[in-house]
Amino acid sequence: MSNHVIVEITVVPLGTGATSLSSYVAGVEKVLEKYKNIKTMLTPMSTILEGDLEEILAAAREMHEAPFLKGAKRVSTRINIDDRRDKAITMEGKMEAVKAKL
Amino acid sequence: MSNHVIVEITVVPLGTGATSLSSYVAGVEKVLEKYKNIKTMLTPMSTILEGDLEEILAAAREMHEAPFLKGAKRVSTRINIDDRRDKAITMEGKMEAVKAKL
Amino acid sequence: MSNHVIVEITVVPLGTGATSLSSYVAGVEKVLEKYKNIKTMLTPMSTILEGDLEEILAAAREMHEAPFLKGAKRVSTRINIDDRRDKAITMEGKMEAVKAKL
Amino acid sequence: MSNHVIVEITVVPLGTGATSLSSYVAGVEKVLEKYKNIKTMLTPMSTILEGDLEEILAAAREMHEAPFLKGAKRVSTRINIDDRRDKAITMEGKMEAVKAKL
Numbered sequence: 001m002s003n004h005v006i007v008e009i010t011v012v013p014l015g016t017g018a019t020s021l022s023s024y025v026a027g028v029e030k031v032l033e034k035y036k037n038i039k040t041m042l043t044p045m046s047t048i049l050e051g052d053l054e055e056i057l058a059a060a061r062e063m064h065e066a067p068f069l070k071g072a073k074r075v076s077t078r079i080n081i082d083d084r085r086d087k088a089i090t091m092e093g094k095m096e097a098v099k100a101k102l
Numbered sequence: 103m104s105n106h107v108i109v110e111i112t113v114v115p116l117g118t119g120a121t122s123l124s125s126y127v128a129g130v131e132k133v134l135e136k137y138k139n140i141k142t143m144l145t146p147m148s149t150i151l152e153g154d155l156e157e158i159l160a161a162a163r164e165m166h167e168a169p170f171l172k173g174a175k176r177v178s179t180r181i182n183i184d185d186r187r188d189k190a191i192t193m194e195g196k197m198e199a200v201k202a203k204l
Numbered sequence: 205m206s207n208h209v210i211v212e213i214t215v216v217p218l219g220t221g222a223t224s225l226s227s228y229v230a231g232v233e234k235v236l237e238k239y240k241n242i243k244t245m246l247t248p249m250s251t252i253l254e255g256d257l258e259e260i261l262a263a264a265r266e267m268h269e270a271p272f273l274k275g276a277k278r279v280s281t282r283i284n285i286d287d288r289r290d291k292a293i294t295m296e297g298k299m300e301a302v303k304a305k306l
Numbered sequence: 307m308s309n310h311v312i313v314e315i316t317v318v319p320l321g322t323g324a325t326s327l328s329s330y331v332a333g334v335e336k337v338l339e340k341y342k343n344i345k346t347m348l349t350p351m352s353t354i355l356e357g358d359l360e361e362i363l364a365a366a367r368e369m370h371e372a373p374f375l376k377g378a379k380r381v382s383t384r385i386n387i388d389d390r391r392d393k394a395i396t397m398e399g400k401m402e403a404v405k406a407k408l
Contacts, residue, residue: 008147010182012382014288017323019188019380022196026203042200043145044193045110045182050146057265064285074288074325076318078384079281080112080147080180081268086121086277091146094124098144101128114280116390119221121278159367166387175392176223178216180282181385183370188379212351214386223392226400230407246404247349248356248397249314249386284316284351284384290325295350298328302348305332 003053004088008080010046011063013072027066035059041091050091053083105155106190110182112148113165115174129168137161143193152193155185207257208292212284214250215267217276231270239263245295254295257287309359310394314386316352317369319378333372341365347397356397359389 011028013021029047032040038051038059047063049056064077082089113130115123131149134142140153140161149165151158166179184191215232217225233251236244242255242263251267253260268281286293317334319327335353338346344357344365353369355362370383388395 006146008145012318012320014318014320014327015322015325017321019186019321020199021320022199023203025200029200029204041145042197043110043143043148043150044108044152044196045148045150045184046145048145048147057261061261064287068287068289073290075285077283077285077287078182079283079285081279081281081283082147083268083272083281084121084278085272094146095144097122097124098127098131101125102131114216114218116216116218116225117220117223119219121219123218159363163363166389170389170391176390177387179385179387179389181383181387183381183383183385185370185374185383186380187374210350212349223390224403226403227407229404233404233408245349246401247314247347247352247354248312248400249354249388250349250351252349252351254350282386286351288325298350299348301326301328302331302335305329306335 004051005053005056005081005083006089006091007049007056007060008046009049009060009063009077011067011075011077013067014074014076016072024067024070024072027070028063031062031066032059039091048091105185106153107155107158107183107185108191108193109151109158109162110148111151111162111165111179113169113177113179115169116176116178118174126169126172126174129172130165133164133168134161141193150193208255209257209260209285209287210293210295211253211260211264212250213253213264213267213281215271215279215281217271218278218280220276228271228274228276231274232267235266235270236263243295252295309389310357311359311362311387311389312395312397313355313362313366314352315355315366315369315383317373317381317383319373320380320382322378330373330376330378333376334369337368337372338365345397354397
């Protein structure tokens, strides 16, 4: 049984000594290359994932680890899960439903 | 003095009796039409705003109010502010910096 | 190898038709009874957990499921992980460090 | 007309070069001393405020500014608002409602 969800993830290293974090973020994104079944969208504030909940949680766990592999000593990760089970939700579908009402 | 920031906002009505929330989200989005100086991006999980911090906080306050005007009795709003002052940040610039490192 | 972290979790059912959510929250809390190695703190906005990261993520997965077992059709879960590896962090320690500086 | 809400705030400086952030957090807390009408609770992951929404948003704006006054160049602030209008909510009341159902 698969459980299709949309999840937003932001992984931020703390105390790095430089205000620019893009190289860390790139490392976090690279984790996703091997998750072929997860649809991803990069936004200016997060990465949004669509797919099976268990697979996404495994990816999130690995994304959280990425900055440590680049030398970070403290990482703050926030995860928002949107899980709707009466109807399939997709990233496209959610945005179209809003736009249709504007 | 203006303070240019990127802010992510998600406004969710609780206890509405229907799992679909897109009509509420559309009401939240409509608030932004009059804020001509704020750049906006709709994502499947949030609205991202770029512009002056004080103006965005005023918009956020009004976005939070929108579902009540449609009958909601309880609203949960989350706001994430990214405020960098050693260098101007833009939504485009943040995403390009990550992509350049991928 | 265990990785000691502090994690904040809020699990909210959407579209339930009633603004009061405390019975759902109680169901989410009950999940934690069997996780004997996780230290928990209930706050007015979340549950804060301290312990091994993998064990906490397993508990978070189960907490997210709890409202569905009570009939919810859509659940929004937010998770914030604070993972510091240069020094052990505890809930008590973090609060004392702040209070000592006030 | 006052609008009584509960708001959770976490203010985090980025790129500070040290993993310990407690002196910054203490600076953020000090802002609250002058807001006599706002009830506050420090948790290991945030500060929770109870009071009038407009007053809390003014305090949040000032809390967000505090790390810059201590030299931070980038600040990430997250704010979660719980605003229920069919019934007054308090920090105590929310926790008691959950505990009564456990």
